Amino acid sequence: MVESLAIASDSLLPSLIVGAGSNLLLLDDSVDALVIVPEISGVSIEPFDENEALVVVGAGESWHQFVMQTLDSGWQGLENLALIPGNVGAAPIQNIGAYGVEVADRIAHVDAYEITSGELHRFLPEQLQFGYRDSFFKREGKGRFLISSVAFRLSRNAPLNTGYEALRQALAATPEHLITAKCVAEAVIAVRQSKLPDPAKLGNAGSFFKNPIVSPEVFESLRSQYEKVPHYPQSDGRIKLAAGWLIERAGLKGMRRGDAGVHELQALVIVNYGKASGQQLFDVAREVRDTVWQKFSIALEPEVRILNRRAEDVVL
Ligand SMILES: Cc1cc2nc3c(=O)[nH]c(=O)nc-3n(C[C@H](O)[C@H](O)[C@H](O)COP(=O)(O)OP(=O)(O)OC[C@H]3O[C@@H](n4cnc5c(N)ncnc54)[C@H](O)[C@@H]3O)c2cc1C
Structure with a gap:
């Protein structure tokens, strides 16, 4: 590992560390970079x-x-x-x-x-x-x-966290004293499989955007128009909103531009239906961000890391 890093450090090429690549969007088909994949096991x-x-x-x-x-x-x-x-x-x-x-x-x-x-x-x-x-x-x-x-x-016995609504529902049929950590994992797996497209079948990088965290004033202004806006108060007084809800309310759920689009069940996920290029996926992400901004004046930031051919970060 130290030798690889010395090569990376001396190389004229930029270096890029990649795990499984599930949180990356490459704008080009390849990168001109020294790609390091740390296959460290155990x-x-x-x-x-x-x-x-x-x-x-x-x-x-x-x-x-x-x-x-x-x-x-x-x-x-x-x-x-x-x-x-x-x-x-x-x-x-x-x-x-x-x-x-x-x-x-x-x-x-x-x-x-x-x-x-x-x-x-x-x-x-x-x-x-x-x-x-x-x-x-x-x-x-x-x-x-x-x-x-x-x-x-x-x-061995940390308290289980089953407070999340979807999890609570998935575990509703199991008596509380029988709920183990493994039951929670199985419920999480079932909920995720029902909601999120499998990247092995439909290319995607999970949630494309972070949930925006806004001031109480911005939140109140939104709530005055949408009484039931989902929201999660933060410890610093700000409010986290659901990016997927904003995208859906902006009318973009299921939107498609060629092979790139917004997933039809989970608006937070941008999907590749086949042969969309990185640039086409980027353009869809930009359209989503712009439309949400026009409708709500709330800025969405990507969660996914976007890279150009030189492995430089690209701002959406
Ligand atoms: C269907 C789907 C669902 C997802 N759901 C969630 C979710 O619920 N919650 C969530 O938080 N994320 C989620 N993600 C995002 C993704 O799974 C995570 O970000 C994950 O940690 C990425 O792992 P990776 O090995 O693929 O990283 P990569 O995509 O390869 O890399 C991500 C970043 O980490 C850096 N990196 C990777 N390995 C190393 C290393 N060893 N040392 C230094 N830097 C490194 C890379 O340079 C890059 O900046 C989801 C993604 C998909 C596709």
């Missing part, structure tokens, strides 16, 4: 005591398989994050989250090589500026580190 479980363990996992492991492996060994905490595509190394980058849990809630530390020096650094959660789909690795640390492993603090 899972080690070091119990602190009977109830808690430090679980350290290589960046190249599949996220979903790792989650299921922890549950099979009786360690819970990651069940709400089942079936998120991608590899473990990318999980801290945007602080993956789903159904009321963010990966930051479970991370004990992240080990990462600095690309220029090859030095291995250990980052504790408080150093990683985790936020909604955000971390140090998307800010000051952007492009500077290769995550080699992630350590999680998991438990």
